[in-house]
Amino acid sequence: MSILKQISTISVLLFLSTSVFATDYYVNTKSGSDENNGISPQKPWKTLSKVSSFGFKPGDNILLASGQEFKGTIVWNNLKGKKLKPIIISSYLSDNKEKPTINAKGFLNGIKLTDCSHIKIEGITIMADGGKKPKKGMRCGILYTSIESGNYSNISIENCTIKNVFFENSGFQRGKDEVKSANGTQSYGWGIRFLIKNKSNLKDVFVQSNRIENVAHTGIKINGRINNLNILNNKVFKTGGPGMQFSGITNGLVKGNDINYSGSNDDTRKWGRGSGMWTWGLDTMIIEHNSFRNANGPADSAGCHIDFNCKNVIVQYNVSENNAGGFAEILGNNWNCAYRYNISINDGHRVKKKGIAFQEGKIFWLSGFVGKDRKRHGPYNSYFYNNTIYTKNDLVAKMAVAKVAEGVLVANNIFYIEGKSKAVLGDQYQPQEAGEATLRNVVFENNLFLKAENWPTGVLIKDESPILGNPQFVNAGGKHIKDYTPTNSKLIKNKGIEIPLIPGDKKGLFIGVKVKKDILGNEITGLPDMGAIEIK
Structure with missing residues (x-):
């Protein structure tokens, strides 16, 4: 076989290995290093920054060590899996059986997806209780949004716990007139939020079997051009605003959810209405x-x-x-x-x-x-x-x-x-x-x-x-x-x-x-x- 043919064959095999076979990537804040390749529990990455910057392929799994707390945020822009090969954020068994926790205190979001398709988030705990804040904005456990016009699809959030999400630090007092405004005029913390804009379209959204509690405003808020929305079997407790709110949707099913104590005012940072x-x-x-x-x-x-x-x-x-x-x-x-x-x-x-x-x-x-x-x-x-x-x-x-x-x-x-x-x-x-x-x-x-x-x-x-x-x-x-x-x-x-x-x-x-x-x-x-x- 000629050298050129050998090189060509090797190139094809390398292409197939990177495009066909999905990879599991491990993240362990205790034993990991971002200098590792991350593809085994023995050589895990360490930080969420590495997870944010890496170019994942369809079918890849990003596995956070169970029982550990990861400080920071995951931010993905224009990342796309495939219908039968979604990119998944999940966990692997490490310290104990507790879900891994993303502590986004001081960050705007625990996980932010922009212009993404075929992404699944499962079995993660997220909290974001105040910390350093920008001049304005909102803080979300999970935020999906769009910037570029286009068609996006297949976003799933399943079996996650999102709790203690506040834009402000403990002790912040809202004015007495804030609760009289239609939806609140100040900055708040939200559980799961979808904000589809700039003539974008999103289809096939599944938010199921999650627990959301103790957030400053709405537990699950989904707004924009979304077709086929499924909100199933979630538990939403003690939200400062509504438990759930939807607008712009075409074809939705909201089934089997347990919503209790919406409009909670047990924390001065909450809106107190909903x-x-x-x-x-x-x-x-x-x-x-x-x-x-x-x-x-x-x-x-x-x-x-x-x-x-x-x-x-x-x-x-x-x-x-x-x-x-x-x-x-x-x-x-x-x-x-x-x-x-x-x-x-x-x-x-x-x-x-x-x-x-x-x-x-x-x-x-x-x-x-x-x-x-x-x-x-x-x-x-x-x-x-x-x-x-x-x-x-x-x-x-x-x-x-x-x-x-x-x-x-x-x-x-x-x-x-x-x-x-x-x-x-x-x-x-x-x-x-x-x-x-x-x-x-x-x-x-x-x-x-x-x-x-x-x-x-x-x-x-x-x-x-x-x-x-x-x-x-x-x-x-x-x-x-x-x-x-x-x-x-x-x-x-x-x-x-x-x-x-x-x-x-x-x-x-x-x-x-x-x-x-x-x-x-x-x-x-x-x-x-x-x-x-x-x-x-």
Whole structure:
């Protein structure tokens, strides 16, 4: 064989070895050195700086030593794996079985990805509790963003713990008016954040089985042109802002998440206001089998609310408990959205002007708000059926329906209101004007009320054929879904109506108005029962 052929053959083999075969790279802050090649546990790298500067190939794994703390940040720009060969940040067994920790104190992000595709982050703990800070900005556990216009895909964050993320150092005091601003005007710490901009597009995002707790603002905040967003089985606790917030999304699934104590104010660096979850300006999302509990704040702070400019958002099979702002909230210019087969327990307990509260809590609210100083309109074609709502005796259940709402269906719900009920005005910035109005295209019938006065006469819509009686829950006032199983079969079984389309609505809900199973997964046979649970 000629020398030229030998050189050519060797070159091909070298190319194949570097382009076809993925490599595992090890990082160990105790035994490592950035002068090592990093490709074995015996010769690991030492720092996250090395991880940031190295040019990884599709299929490569970056493995941090378990049980160790790595100070610094990982920053990747324009790094791309392949669909079947993502680049993965994970761990290997070293000191103990605890996840490796990235301590990003003094850095803006634990991990920052810019213009990247086919990246997976799994099994890492990240914290970033203050430290040196720039003049402005935000601090994130994980930040994905785009600078260059383009199409990006396949970002996965799985089984990570993100905690104690604050822009400011302990002891920082926010002014008393900061919590009154719409989303906060100061710098904060965030859990996981996606910010897609500059005409970029991102598809196939998976955020699942993570734990996010004790951050200054939102736990998971995802904004921009993203198609196929999946937020699954995460636990989000004690966020200073909302638990989760989404906008700009097309096709999303938010399922199996546990959100508790959003809007937390147990640290002066937190915002102190926020719904468990809210959407804004997106199209087509299912929000199901989640729990939203103990949302706090002087305004907003519902369990899950649909902010303005959304289409096709379905909130189903969720538990909403003790959220200051309320249960069902649909704002203006929303089209064909629904709350169905949910259970609400003692939601909407906030009282306007009590403490710092400047907005009433409500168990049911249709609002025409579409932004400050803009003419209000909608929501349009709002469906609210087969929900079970319980409020205790010392809680005043409040409702509000805007004059500009158009197309409403309220049917087959159970309103178990032990105490008083009250009609209130929608109150974003300025309350809507009081007075009579006739809403167009309303179907309000066949709801079960514990007492005739459960639905206030001052609300602009009312049930044309109400049912009165006690569903006889297994444990009224309990915290679990099964506590709200009715036992009064004569009042509940097959007493629901088949849900029709709202008059004038030719579309309905994007997955249909007919439901096959209840909140517990029981098959719906015959006519639907009343409320969220079918009697077997």
